Amino acid sequence: MLVTLLRPTGGHARVAGFDVADQPAEVRRRIGVALQDAALDPLMTGSELIELQATLHGIAPRKVRARGAELIERVGLSQAADRRVGTYSGGMRRRLDLAMALIHEPEVLFLDEPTTGLDPTSRLTLWEEVRRLRDEGTTVFLTTQYLEEADQLADRLGIIAEGRIVAGGTPAQLKAEIGTPHLDLVLADRSDLGAAREVVAPLGDHRPTTEGCHLSIGLEHGASDIAPILRALDDAGFAVAELELKQPTLDDVFLAKTGEHLEGAAEPEPAPEAELV
């Protein structure tokens, strides 16, 4: 809806200073969009595609070629520019997609899950590019399923679950909200988790457990809370097989924000998404 491809059913939104529903043409002039499926024509070469995009966006005919070449160079596709897009790898397509989104120097760039399916090197390259764009003054609106990516790149971020924004702020703020580190425990004998839970209940908040750990306890005072917990379990006869001290991450923020919704509700998963603005 924000990129004017879908009509909103209610509410308002403004992008680059223009209302999305009332002034779509103005919005389109100022935004660049890289679509998730990297919608490209396999029969054309990279150069041809970017020059077509330039023509479509009204760039003057004599500047089309130069501008196209400039962007191809910027995303590192100069070698492959004269080959047909059908021969490109997934990473190359994404890069071409990005170049095409930038052809008219947009104020706001929308990237929809840009690193999904990319190998680690390509992902890092793309992160570099996003940082560079931000430094040059472009506002980047990025959606991702990778919380690490959001953590790395975002100045501000929002978490959406089941269609509503459930959290927003800078990554540091969000992590501070969840605040404290927690302790993940694996017990030697998991036959009486209920009793174990009761033992440690007075010592710290229970956190939703993730796979592989039996108990997860919030440590309000940090690492100094660990010893009492272990002592309590030991006194009650529970042997601890493994323990891990975890600092808050966006994963925790997410789990906390959406995990609370899951309690008592039907089974997961709402598609988790985070936005950076």
Next chain:
Amino acid sequence: MRASCVALARRALRNAFRKPQFLAPLVLFPTLFLAVNVGGLERTTSLEGFPEVDGFLDFQLAAAITQSLLLGGVSAGIAAALDIEGGFFDRLVASPTPRLAIVLGRVLAASVIAALQVIYFLVLGAIFGASIQGGVLGVLCVLAIGTVAGTGFGALGVMIALRARNASTVQGIFPLVFVVLFVSSAFFPANLLSAPADVIAVYNPLSYIADGMRQPIAFGNELAPLLEGLAAAAGVALAATGLSLLALRGRLRRS
């Protein structure tokens, strides 16, 4: 082995009926063509040398059936090619399924669809005034020849799919269907064809298949054309099945 064939055939049929937009062209297009041919060329029955018929529809019906069966073969081929493209074929090959069943299952499905196609056109013809001179026995003969021929065309389709490996190539066969059918005596009496169809039609198995089906509809049961039709259909079916099994072996050896 039999269980696998039946299971795969049932899958093929289920998939076919779940996507009626793929099935419809098999009968709709020949129906349209039939309508246009009859509407436009009805008067040709008065040409000198045209066999005695009760109307051009009686004559054309067998052509429509043959055309529909050929398109059914193309359709079976496309479905098989999609399986290969999509990876389902590889899944089957990697499983304990007997290799033969992979081909025969689809061929079996093709024969079921073929029978349905024949029935459709016989009913359609009856509704629009075609007479079936040969009565119930005639209907059974048409059904027999048509089903066998349709099975053969299905096997041909599978063979092409195994060789071509992608669906768009198989789809490109579509115009070829018309070519081979035009140079046969399916649409018009053999003695009234123009060059070069008149020569080629003599050697074209489709001529005998169409004539064999036409016999009970337009003229009445007569052994010779019926046997010729059945023989041609069976010949095509056996040859095609053999070729598709060879293609299967070739494909498996390559992978």
Next chain:
Amino acid sequence: MSALGQDLRTIAALMRRGLNEILRVPGGAVPGVLAPTIFMLGLSAAFGKAAQLPGFSADDFRTFIVPVGMLQGAGFTGAATGVNLARDIEQGWFDRLLLAPAKRPVLLAGVVGSACLRSLLPAAFLLIVAFALGVSWPGIGALLLGAFLLMGFAAAVACYATVLALRFRTQQAAPLMQVGSFVVIFFTTAYAPRELLSDWLRALADINPVTHVLEGMRQGFVADVTWSTTWPALLALAGLVAVFGTLAVRGMRRQGF
């Protein structure tokens, strides 16, 4: 830089892309270019003797059906551009076009323009084969008129196919596009002059505007080009393009917003 100049440039760029289908896909053009010729050859081989019927307005069945083949080629091309659009929509390329500042009718003009241009190819091939087989030369005037009618028909079918592509947004709508153009060509005086058609087909042919287009194309081949046969063809074509063009533009405007 004028707005009109920009629009024309956009249309030219889109048409250029539309030609890739023929130029860059090995064998991609073959079915579309060959099919009408194959049909013409096949029909005349099977039904050739029909020309001997009393009341048939041409000496030779093949000459009679040449214009049918030409229209078929144009119809098929129009449908093919619709299928390409459906594929573009399915694969997301169309979204990219919607995001560009180009106006919707301009995008449509690009699709239709490439259909018009491409429609000349199968017709040219068919004519070469037909002349080689002895069909008589209809005269330059008739050929130019034919080319014009052809492009108009391709445009109308392209608009029809565009409407379907925008509505269904998938390539599975392709058979509907192709059958549509096939039907409308054959429910005319395609096979025989109107007097020889059976009653129901004659009734259909009489109300089918494409009959006029067909007769307009045929006149040079079987007789002479006259105004009385030409103006109904032009009028019918104008009507078809107006109707389907409007529907297509409306469909385009409803995309995104």
